[in-house]
Amino acid sequence: MDELNSSVVPSNMPSPGTPPPASLNSNGLIPALVMSLCFLLGVPGNIAVIILRPNWQHLSSLSQSLMLNLAISDLLGLLTLPLWIYNLLSSWTLGLVTCKLLSYLVYCCIYSSLLTVTALSVQRYLQVVHPQKCFHQVGKKRMLGLLWLIVMILSIPSLVVRQLTLYQHRTTCKSDFSSSAQQVAVLLSEILTGIVSITVLVFSYISLHRKVNQAALFNNPQTTRLVTRIIVTFFVLSMPYQITNMVSVAAISLSNDSLLKSCMLSRGISRALVFANGFLNPLLYAFASRNMCTVCQKN
Numbered sequence: 001m002d003e004l005n006s007s008v009v010p011s012n013m014p015s016p017g018t019p020p021p022a023s024l025n026s027n028g029l030i031p032a033l034v035m036s037l038c039f040l041l042g043v044p045g046n047i048a049v050i051i052l053r054p055n056w057q058h059l060s061s062l063s064q065s066l067m068l069n070l071a072i073s074d075l076l077g078l079l080t081l082p083l084w085i086y087n088l089l090s091s092w093t094l095g096l097v098t099c100k101l102l103s104y105l106v107y108c109c110i111y112s113s114l115l116t117v118t119a120l121s122v123q124r125y126l127q128v129v130h131p132q133k134c135f136h137q138v139g140k141k142r143m144l145g146l147l148w149l150i151v152m153i154l155s156i157p158s159l160v161v162r163q164l165t166l167y168q169h170r171t172t173c174k175s176d177f178s179s180s181a182q183q184v185a186v187l188l189s190e191i192l193t194g195i196v197s198i199t200v201l202v203f204s205y206i207s208l209h210r211k212v213n214q215a216a217l218f219n220n221p222q223t224t225r226l227v228t229r230i231i232v233t234f235f236v237l238s239m240p241y242q243i244t245n246m247v248s249v250a251a252i253s254l255s256n257d258s259l260l261k262s263c264m265l266s267r268g269i270s271r272a273l274v275f276a277n278g279f280l281n282p283l284l285y286a287f288a289s290r291n292m293c294t295v296c297q298k299n
Contacts, residue, residue: 030272031269035081046072073108074277094173108152114194162174184253187249241273244263247263
C-alpha cells in the first residue's frame with residue numbers, strides 16, 4: 001500500500017546518477033519486520049492451500065473458486081514483499097515503470113482479497129439461509145469476472161500517483177500527490193471500499209448467526225467461536241489502516257500538519273498489518289468452511 005507523503009507537493013526527482021544510500025532507514029524497521037513475518041508464513045501457507053485444498057471437497061463449486069481466488073491473490077501480494085521491505089529500509093532501484101506496475105499489482109491483490117472475503121461471507125449466508133439463491137455455474141464465472149473488473153478499476157489510482165521521490169535522502173517508490181484534492185480523493189476511495197466491504201461482511205455473519213441460531217444449526221459453540229474469530233481478525237487487521245486514512249483526510253481538511261505527521265508514523269505499521277490477512281485468510285476460511293459444512297451435515 002502507499003506511503004503517506006509529508007507534503008502534497010511533489011518531491012524532487014532523484015538524478016539518474018544518485019547512488020542509493022548505504023545506511024538503513026530505522027523508521028521502517030517495525031513495518032519491515034511485520035512484512036517479513038507475513039512473507040515467511042504466508043507464502044508457504046498459501047501455496048499449501050492452493051496445492052492441497054484442504055477439505056474443499058465439502059464446499060460448493062463457487063466456494064472453492066472463491067477460496068482459490070483468495071489464496072492466489074494473497075500469494076501474489078505476499079511475493080512482492082521483499083521488494084517493498086528493501087524499499088522501506090534502503091532505496092528503490094528498479095525504475096519508475098516497475099514501481100507503478102508492482103504498486104498496481106499489490107493494490108489488485110489487496111482489493112481482490114478484500115472483495116473475495118466479502119463475497120465468501122455473502123455466499124455462505126445465501127447457501128445456509130437462502131439456498132435457492134445460490135449462484136449457478138454461469139453466475140459464478142460472471143461474478144468472478146465482475147470482481148476482478150472492479151478490482152482493476154479500483155487499483156487505477158496507484159498507477160497515477162506512484163512516483164520515484166526523494167524521501168529522507170533516499171529514492172523511494174511512493175505516492176506523490178499533485179494536490180490536496182487528489183490526495184483526499186484517493187484516500188476516500190480506499191475508505192469507501194473498505195467500509196462497504198466490512199459492513200457487508202459483518203451484516204452477513206450477524207444475519208447468518210441469528211438465522212442458524214433460530215434453526216438450531218448453531219448450537220456448536222466451537223463454530224460460534226470460529227465465526228467470531230473471523231470477524232474480529234478481519235476488524236483488527238483492517239480497521240487500523242481505515243482509521244489512519246480517515247484521520248489523514250481530517251488532517252488534510254483542517255491543514256493540521258502535526259496530525260498529518262502522526263498519521264505518517266502509524267501508516268507504515270497499519271499498512272503492514274493489511275498483509276497479515278494474507279497468511280491468516282486461508283487458515284481461517286479453510287477451517288471455517290469445514291466446520292460450517294460439518295454443522296450443516298449433522299442437521
